[in-house]
Amino acid sequence: MIYADNAATTRMSDAALNTLIELSKENYGNASSLYSLGQRSKEVLEKAREDIAAVINAQPREILFTSGGSEADNQAIRSAAELGKAKGRKHIISSAFEHHAVLHTLAKLEKEGFEVTLLPVHEDGLVRPEELAAAIREDTALVTIMYANNEIGTIQPIRELGAICRERGVLFHTDAVQAIGHISVDVERDNIDMLSASAHKFHGPKGSGFLYFRKGIRLTNIIEGGAQERGKRAGTENVPGIAAMATALTEAAATLEERAKVTREKRDRLIKGLLEIPHSALNGDATKRLPSNVNFCFEGIEGESLLLLLDDRGIAASSGSACTSGSLDPSHVLLAIGRVHDVAHGSLRLSIGDDITDEEVDYIVKNVREVVEYLRGFSPIWRDLTAGKKQFIL
Amino acid sequence: MALYSDKVMDHFRNPRNVGVIEDADGVGEVGNAKCGDIMKMYLKIDNDIITDVKFETFGCGSAIASSSMATELIKGKPVSEAMALTNKAVAEALDGLPDYKMHCSVLAEEAIRNALEDYERKKGEEVSPQVNEDNGESEGESRN
Numbered sequence: 001m002i003y004a005d006n007a008a009t010t011r012m013s014d015a016a017l018n019t020l021i022e023l024s025k026e027n028y029g030n031a032s033s034l035y036s037l038g039q040r041s042k043e044v045l046e047k048a049r050e051d052i053a054a055v056i057n058a059q060p061r062e063i064l065f066t067s068g069g070s071e072a073d074n075q076a077i078r079s080a081a082e083l084g085k086a087k088g089r090k091h092i093i094s095s096a097f098e099h100h101a102v103l104h105t106l107a108k109l110e111k112e113g114f115e116v117t118l119l120p121v122h123e124d125g126l127v128r129p130e131e132l133a134a135a136i137r138e139d140t141a142l143v144t145i146m147y148a149n150n151e152i153g154t155i156q157p158i159r160e161l162g163a164i165c166r167e168r169g170v171l172f173h174t175d176a177v178q179a180i181g182h183i184s185v186d187v188e189r190d191n192i193d194m195l196s197a198s199a200h201k202f203h204g205p206k207g208s209g210f211l212y213f214r215k216g217i218r219l220t221n222i223i224e225g226g227a228q229e230r231g232k233r234a235g236t237e238n239v240p241g242i243a244a245m246a247t248a249l250t251e252a253a254a255t256l257e258e259r260a261k262v263t264r265e266k267r268d269r270l271i272k273g274l275l276e277i278p279h280s281a282l283n284g285d286a287t288k289r290l291p292s293n294v295n296f297c298f299e300g301i302e303g304e305s306l307l308l309l310l311d312d313r314g315i316a317a318s319s320g321s322a323c324t325s326g327s328l329d330p331s332h333v334l335l336a337i338g339r340v341h342d343v344a345h346g347s348l349r350l351s352i353g354d355d356i357t358d359e360e361v362d363y364i365v366k367n368v369r370e371v372v373e374y375l376r377g378f379s380p381i382w383r384d385l386t387a388g389k390k391q392f393i394l
Numbered sequence: 395m396a397l398y399s400d401k402v403m404d405h406f407r408n409p410r411n412v413g414v415i416e417d418a419d420g421v422g423e424v425g426n427a428k429c430g431d432i433m434k435m436y437l438k439i440d441n442d443i444i445t446d447v448k449f450e451t452f453g454c455g456s457a458i459a460s461s462s463m464a465t466e467l468i469k470g471k472p473v474s475e476a477m478a479l480t481n482k483a484v485a486e487a488l489d490g491l492p493d494y495k496m497h498c499s500v501l502a503e504e505a506i507r508n509a510l511e512d513y514e515r516k517k518g519e520e521v522s523p524q525v526n527e528d529n530g531e532s533e534g535e536s537r538n
Contacts, residue, residue: 300452302452302454302457303454304455305453305454305457308406308455312407330430341427341428341430342427345427378409378412378413378449378451379450379451380423380433381432381452382452383414
């Protein structure tokens with residue numbers, strides 16, 4: 001099987017898996033317990049915090065462990081909203097194609113009286129810094145813009161966006177779930193106040209993530225209970241998972257440049273091959289995108305059928321079609337970059353691993369081409385398009 | 395459990411009666427590209443019996459499987475029987491569909507009904523002079 005859905009989740013690295021197993025077996029003590037078994041867990045926990053902080057150029061006490069990216073997003077936004085509310089600031093700026101962990105939290109805040117501005121992301125899938133600058137108001141409490149988009153992989157000008165927020169005195173949060181471990185992220189260089197991350201996107205375990213919050217930012221609890229995480233996140237710490245996350249992130253950071261370079265080459269080979277399929281288009285900017293991300297629309301076909309037939313041919317991928325989401329609308333990301341429903345239903349996301357070979361890339365291209373041609377062969381839309389009854393969009 | 399039953403996957407992977415009937419007696423098209431499903435059915439009808447049926451579908455796995463199964467269920471059957479085909483019968487013949495995919499079987503039912511209505515309409519046009527005569531006669535009778 002060629003696993004090309006690394007944006008959904010990744011296989012755990014051997015080192016991370018070893019950490020997880022070893023600690024689950026040997027270091028099962030509760031990090032809050034007084035005896036040495038518990039204290040060893042506490043040491044492991046704090047070492048993980050140091051290692052993770054070092055990767056993103058933060059201080060250990062600025063790292064809060066969570067169950068993953070969604071929890072981190074929820075807590076970051078909630079906290080900023082509470083801080084804003086106390087000062088009478090009830091305006092939040094985000095982008096149209098954020099993850100639902102962000103969008104749904106914002107929708108809830110709107111019901112509580114906050115006003116939300118969603119910046120456009122344009123055809124290339126990029127937020128414009130000048131549009132952010134123009135949208136910031138006196139009462140803006142938070143700007144939250146993702147580091148890299150989870151569907152089309154476009155990398156936002158985070159450093160510039162952060163600088164604008166810093167200058168205007170507005171908190172800046174970024175959902176960096178897709179970016180961390182794959183491209184360089186530095187909270188100082190990038191002017192980031194809060195950042196969300198999830199271990200399973202960088203070859204760590206599922207159920208572990210973290211929130212970076214700049215010193216001085218007062219967090220609001222999402223989970224109430226014990227005094228873990230300095231009272232900001234209750235619940236017995238998932239020490240094996242957290243330590244495995246640190247192992248995976250340290251490993252990823254050490255090999256980042258080299259892996260990114262190789263993966264980018266494979267990505268571009270894949271893009272080049274797929275562009276040869278008639279009436280297809282790449283979604284999002286061709287270069288300002290994650291090294292692993294390829295996202296296409298193919299006119300005249302529907303994404304779920306494409307995925308099922310690719311699965312039969314040993315290729316695991318993803319789509320933004322309505323049928324894969326369980327709703328009637330295709331991906332909000334594709335709609336946000338201006339793809340109309342007709343073509344947004346025919347999307348394919350391939351998020352490749354760094355170990356993919358040229359042969360595997362060529363195998364994907366060949367099979368996508370064959371399956372697209374096959375499905376177009378009995379698509380009434382394709383018939384109308386080729387008969388000239390309908391205008392091609394792509 | 396897998397997303398779809400083996401039957402759905404079989405009809406999706408090896409759809410029956412795919413294609414076009416150029417001189418179809420009835421053609422029906424339902425759905426739209428906006429919601430991601432379009433089904434088109436072509437019927438050949440002889441002596442009130444559906445002698446051939448073909449389909450074209452733009453849509454997900456269950457839409458393709460539902461189209462395929464629906465064509466199987468009406469092929470060789472009298473028009474009246476095809477007219478009575480329900481989405482439930484299509485879904486059951488496929489050993490069930492996930493709840494949120496039931497609309498695919500509804501589309502299949504509607505596509506067939508649409509094609510049959512088209513057939514009835516065309517038939518009506520062909521024999522229209524006779525229909526007028528009949529009307530006249532019946533009117534006369536009612537007067538008596």
